[in-house]
Amino acid sequence: MNTILVLNPNTSEAMTETSQNQQSKQHLPKQKQSSRIQISVRNHSNHITSTISPPSRCSKRLLIIGEKFDGVVIACYGDPGLYPLKEVFDVPVVGVAEASLATATLLGHRFSILVALPRAIPMMENMVHWYGLSNRLASVESTNLSVLELEEDKDETVDALSRAGERAKDAGAEVLILGCSGMAGLQKRVAERTAVPVIDPVENAVKMVGLLAEQGLVQSEAGLYQTPPKKDIRGDMPGDLSR
Structure with a gap:
């Protein structure tokens, strides 16, 4: 294992x-x-x-x-x-974000991300663009609950996520992603309420x-993730970043 x-x-x-x-x-x-x-x-x-x-x-x-x-x-x-x-x-x-986006593209044509507060909406849109999947993003929907409030009342959180999920479906989403690790464990309840696949990111x-x-697969050394040259890092991060 x-x-x-x-x-x-x-x-x-x-x-x-x-x-x-x-x-x-x-x-x-x-x-x-x-x-x-x-x-x-x-x-x-x-x-x-x-x-x-x-x-x-x-x-x-x-x-x-x-x-x-x-x-x-x-x-x-x-x-x-x-x-x-x-x-x-x-x-x-x-x-957890990149993995959820990749999985969502296998389950439907367009997906939406459900987030905590509205300020996270442009951050998620920028992130999806960075990962090259803007054309598959239907929307980013907010629950209007803070990250910490998500943990306080799970029933309220499920209600808020379900409402956000319905708005996402209206925007064309076929798959929903819970856009916060604090939403872990709620995907089945939200899926039952919204009748679409819901991804738990963690x-x-x-x-x-x-x-x-x-499968013995690891990130490629051929380009983007190539090991950086050995350098001394001063201050709070002593040592080098070489493998």
Whole structure:
């Protein structure tokens, strides 16, 4: 069995517990957490918190931890630090957002992303454009709940997601993506209410990176994810970023 490192770039205990419980229910590899990561924030709903998150900082200690695993998942829907980690790890690295988008294209022609607050809408639109899938995006719909509020009342969250899902269907979505790791475990309830496939990003990414590991597939060295040259990094990130 493959051992997957799931990087949880937030310090919300409720969100972390939800993610672990969902993986346990689905018989997924147990989530591995490390207390060695220095900086974490309770949620990632803007550019600054995503930028200072541990995966984005790509510390040498994180690289040492990752060497013990068969694959790595970044469990934050903004995929913070995804490309740097793809450059330096010798195992498959998958972000929950990129994995969910890829899966959505297999299930329907157009998809929508359900997010917490309206400020995340342009961020998601930009991200989908970056991944080259703007022509498959029907809409980004907000629940008008903060990332932390998503954890407070699951029934209210399901109601808000279902309403957002209906708006997404009106916009042409055939598949819905839960655009926050804090929504983990709610996909079946939302799918029952909206009658379309709903993707849980964390569950989907863990299964996808496990499949890549089983096939012996890892990100290509031929171009975008080529290992960077050895350089000394001063300040808060001592060491080098070479494999």
